[in-house]
Amino acid sequence: MLDATPQPRSVLITGGNRGIGRAIAEEFVRSGDKVAITSRSGEDGPEGTLVLAADITDGSTLDAAIKAAEEAHGPIEILVANAGITDDQLLLRMSDESFESVVDTNLTGTFRTVKRVIKSMIRKKKGRIVLISSVVGLYGSPGQVNYSASKSGLIGMARSITRELGSRGITANVVAPGYIATDMTAALPEELQQKYLAAIPAARFADPGEVARVVAFLAGDDAAYISGAVIPVDGGLGMGH
Ligand code: NDP
Numbered sequence: 751m752l753d754a755t756p757q758p759r760s761v762l763i764t765g766g767n768r769g770i771g772r773a774i775a776e777e778f779v780r781s782g783d784k785v786a787i788t789s790r791s792g793e794d795g796p797e798g799t800l801v802l803a804a805d806i807t808d809g810s811t812l813d814a815a816i817k818a819a820e821e822a823h824g825p826i827e828i829l830v831a832n833a834g835i836t837d838d839q840l841l842l843r844m845s846d847e848s849f850e851s852v853v854d855t856n857l858t859g860t861f862r863t864v865k866r867v868i869k870s871m872i873r874k875k876k877g878r879i880v881l882i883s884s885v886v887g888l889y890g891s892p893g894q895v896n897y898s899a900s901k902s903g904l905i906g907m908a909r910s911i912t913r914e915l916g917s918r919g920i921t922a923n924v925v926a927p928g929y930i931a932t933d934m935t936a937a938l939p940e941e942l943q944q945k946y947l948a949a950i951p952a953a954r955f956a957d958p959g960e961v962a963r964v965v966a967f968l969a970g971d972d973a974a975y976i977s978g979a980v981i982p983v984d985g986g987l988g989m990g991h
Contacts, residue, residue, distance in 0.1 A: 849895070923973075929947075
């Protein structure tokens with residue numbers, strides 16, 4: 751008789767201690783996978799996860815976290831590069847440091863993480879990479895020149911990985927959330943939140959679990975032929991972009 755029980759997979763999620771990353775981690779734990787999450791503090795991961803400290807702007811902390819994850823769970827088979835920051839300011843007032851630090855976290859930090867897990871994916875001829883971008887990566891957003899540039903950069907990254915490594919059983923996709931209720935969006939002024947709400951065809955903000963379930967699908971066998979795609983989870987906000 752065939753064993754229909756799926757094998758637990760080794761999953762790494764950056765920024766899995768809160769918000770969207772936490773919901774993604776919970777989703778993989780529910781599927782029975784072996785889940786490692788990172789945060790800067792190395793604290794507060796969801797139950798059933800291996801919680802590791804790593805700052806994605808610092809390659810040496812990432813090296814240590816990935817080594818620990820692989821020792822515990824085996825080579826990373828699924829990477830969800832979720833960690834990200836905002837530092838909003840109108841262009842005229844945006845400092846070089848603000849631009850650089852947002853790009854260094856959201857874009858270069860994702861590169862640092864992908865680069866550190868890709869070798870074992872190539873060796874195994876199997877891997878799933880999901881990059882968490884944003885609707886504003888394609889739509890644009892006033893006050894977010896740094897953030898929007900970093901998030902659209904992820905699309906070029908996923909598509910280049912797809913062209914470079916698609917024949918090795920590796921997929922790389924982008925999930926572009928719209929407005930999801932997390933610490934990041936709670937920090938926005940009430941007036942701005944109402945403005946966003948009015949622009950969303952679904953007329954509501956989303957729960958982080960709604961992003962998590964799309965990520966889980968892209969990481970599964972049923973999505974083996976989807977790569978280089980940008981999947982919006984935005985209630986229709988970015989349609990046509
Ligand atoms: P939160 O602010 O709630 O969480 C951000 C996560 O990223 C935290 O786990 C944080 O860890 C981690 N992080 C930030 N900087 C670093 C760093 N240098 N090194 C390691 N980890 C870091 O954000 P959300 O859950 O809302 O967002 C998650 C992702 O989704 C981000 O990439 C964001 O841009 C994207 N997104 C969010 C949207 C939303 O509406 N919320 C919409 C579109 C995209 P720590 O606790 O250590 O700070």
